[in-house]
Amino acid sequence: MKHSRDQQPAAGSEGARIRRDPRARDTVATQGLRRRQERPPADGAASGGSNGSVPPDSDTGPLVRPYTMTGGRTRSSGTGLDMISIVMAAREGADWDSLKPEQAAILRLCRRPISVAEISAQLDVPMTVVRVLLGDLIAEGDVIARDPMPAADLPEMNVLQAVLDGIRRL
Amino acid sequence: MASADSDGGAEAGIPTAVKILVAGGFGAGKTTMVGSVSEITPLNTEEVMTEASMGVDDLGGVEDKTTTTVALDFGRITIGKRVVLYLFGTPGQGRFWFMWDELADGALGSVVLADTRRLETCFPAVDFFERRNIPFVVAVNRFDGECPYTEQEVREAIDIGAEVPVIMADARDRGSGKCVLVALVEHVMRRRSPAMSP
Numbered sequence: 001m002k003h004s005r006d007q008q009p010a011a012g013s014e015g016a017r018i019r020r021d022p023r024a025r026d027t028v029a030t031q032g033l034r035r036r037q038e039r040p041p042a043d044g045a046a047s048g049g050s051n052g053s054v055p056p057d058s059d060t061g062p063l064v065r066p067y068t069m070t071g072g073r074t075r076s077s078g079t080g081l082d083m084i085s086i087v088m089a090a091r092e093g094a095d096w097d098s099l100k101p102e103q104a105a106i107l108r109l110c111r112r113p114i115s116v117a118e119i120s121a122q123l124d125v126p127m128t129v130v131r132v133l134l135g136d137l138i139a140e141g142d143v144i145a146r147d148p149m150p151a152a153d154l155p156e157m158n159v160l161q162a163v164l165d166g167i168r169r170l
Numbered sequence: 171m172a173s174a175d176s177d178g179g180a181e182a183g184i185p186t187a188v189k190i191l192v193a194g195g196f197g198a199g200k201t202t203m204v205g206s207v208s209e210i211t212p213l214n215t216e217e218v219m220t221e222a223s224m225g226v227d228d229l230g231g232v233e234d235k236t237t238t239t240v241a242l243d244f245g246r247i248t249i250g251k252r253v254v255l256y257l258f259g260t261p262g263q264g265r266f267w268f269m270w271d272e273l274a275d276g277a278l279g280s281v282v283l284a285d286t287r288r289l290e291t292c293f294p295a296v297d298f299f300e301r302r303n304i305p306f307v308v309a310v311n312r313f314d315g316e317c318p319y320t321e322q323e324v325r326e327a328i329d330i331g332a333e334v335p336v337i338m339a340d341a342r343d344r345g346s347g348k349c350v351l352v353a354l355v356e357h358v359m360r361r362r363s364p365a366m367s368p
């Protein structure tokens with residue numbers, strides 16, 4: 001539904017590199033079907049690559065409002081929040097009157113620990129914008145976040161074990 | 171990034187979040203699998219795709235530039251008071267690689283869903299995770315109940331190492347999704363400590 005068409009551009013531009021039809025079993029058994037090479041990651045090509053403008057797609061939509069919410073900022077400097085960063089209201093006495101409506105809405109959701117992605121989904125505001133607004137709330141002392149795990153750090157073994165046990169209990 | 175060595179006292183009540191990706195081609199069953207194991211109906215979020223992905227901080231006055239959003243769906247499994255697991259379906263391959271990078275950052279690992287009707291649609295995802303040394307398992311989603319290939323044929327077609335688990339799966343089935351996730355986490359743990367057996 002949301003993701004309609006996402007395979008089409010790839011099939012058009014890259015499909016030719018797939019040498020064999022994977023349905024042809026006799027060629028699968030020999031080493032005929034090989035994984036094709038990855039397209040170069042979109043460093044710098046994300047918005048300016050081969051097809052300068054991104055084709056319209058149901059995955060994508062025009063963006064207008066978020067900039068007015070954040071005063072044009074799309075990155076919160078220094079908060080290090082990522083999409084699964086979990087935040088929580090820091091105290092009772094927030095100065096609600098001074099908050100923008102979007103910030104107030106975020107702060108209300110933060111009564112319980114909640115992730116950036118969930119705030120974004122519940123308020124229907126892009127994650128980028130949520131991060132900026134959260135950055136302001138954190139700076140004000142209204143919200144606290146866990147220190148983000150450096151991306152290079154993987155979850156510790158005891159966390160992995162907890163995840164494994166948790167999934168088994170499902 | 172983070173303030174250096176805060177003792178985390180005030181943060182003690184905040185759970186640790188971990189992330190598993192569910193990748194694969196369009197229609198491979200990503201959203202279906204996320205939904206079947208998630209404790210919530212998959213949520214939809216979006217990320218802005220702008221110059222920001224190229225490191226521009228201030229986009230004041232940029233309204234007329236091409237800015238679009240990419241939609242993501244995700245689910246949640248509360249592991250306990252201290253750990254929450256998020257499952258993110260990856261967006262379309264090709265145009266949204268920048269989003270894949272962000273998704274992959276800090277991810278525990280990934281499930282690559284292989285659609286037996288179009289096996290090659292999972293190749294870009296396999297390439298992506300292999301290249302970044304992110305652990306993954308291949309879940310073969312048998313749409314018509316029966317897989318036209320043997321596990322070995324799938325392995326050879328995808329050209330993955332013997333240590334990468336390949337699991338026959340049904341994205342609609344919670345029990346099957348659980349098995350896939352268990353296989354992934356065990357695989358991640360094995361890679362960490364090679365001595366451990368499954």
Ligand SMILES: Nc1nc2c(ncn2[C@@H]2O[C@H](COP(=O)(O)OP(=O)(O)O)[C@@H](O)[C@H]2O)c(=O)[nH]1
Nearest residue numbers: 003196197198199200201202312313340341342
């Ligand atoms: N028969 C069958 N249909 C499936 C299975 N998994 C997904 N589907 C259907 O295939 C379609 C695409 O699945 P979806 O999860 O949206 O794919 P995505 O693009 O990877 O997120 C949906 O209509 C699903 O209901 C499966 O294991 N068996």
Ligand SMILES: [Mg+2]
Nearest residue numbers: 003200201259
């Ligand atoms: Mg989907």
